[in-house]
Amino acid sequence: MWRELITAVWLTVMSVCDIKRKRVPILLLCAGAVLAGVVLVYRGIGGEADVPGICKALLPGVVLLILAKATEKAGCADGIILIVLGLVEGYQSCLYICLGGLISAALISGTLLMLRKVKRNTKIPFVPFLAVGWVIALCERRGVW
Numbered sequence: 001m002w003r004e005l006i007t008a009v010w011l012t013v014m015s016v017c018d019i020k021r022k023r024v025p026i027l028l029l030c031a032g033a034v035l036a037g038v039v040l041v042y043r044g045i046g047g048e049a050d051v052p053g054i055c056k057a058l059l060p061g062v063v064l065l066i067l068a069k070a071t072e073k074a075g076c077a078d079g080i081i082l083i084v085l086g087l088v089e090g091y092q093s094c095l096y097i098c099l100g101g102l103i104s105a106a107l108i109s110g111t112l113l114m115l116r117k118v119k120r121n122t123k124i125p126f127v128p129f130l131a132v133g134w135v136i137a138l139c140e141r142r143g144v145w
Helices: 002-021 026-046 051-071 076-089 091-114 127-142
Strands: none
Touching (some): 002 076, 051 091
C-alpha cells in the first residue's frame, strides 16, 4: 500500500511539472530512482527479487530511451520514468503502463488533432499518460477488471 501511495504522489508531481514546464526536475527523477532502489532492497530481503525479472522490467524503459535518443520525438526523462516504474512494479505491470500510456496518448492526441487544437508537430507531455497507464496496471493487478 505504501509503495502505491508514494508512486501515485511521485507520478502526480512529475505529471504536473511535465504539463506546466514541458520538463521534469532531475531531483524528482533521482527521488524515483531512490524509491526503486528501496523497493528492490526490500524485495531482495524478502527473496522476491530475481535478476532475470529485473532485467525484463528494464526493457520497456530502455527501448523508450533508445527511441528518444534516435528520433528526438520523446524525452529521455520519459524513458527514465518508465525504467523506475518497471523496477518498482515489475515486468508485466511495466508493459501495462507503457501500453496504457501509449494508447491513451494516441486517443487524446487524435482527438485534439481532429478538434484542431494542436498541430501535427505539437509536442505533448507523456508523463501524464504514463500515470494513466500506471492506474490501468494498478487496476489490473487489483482485479478491478
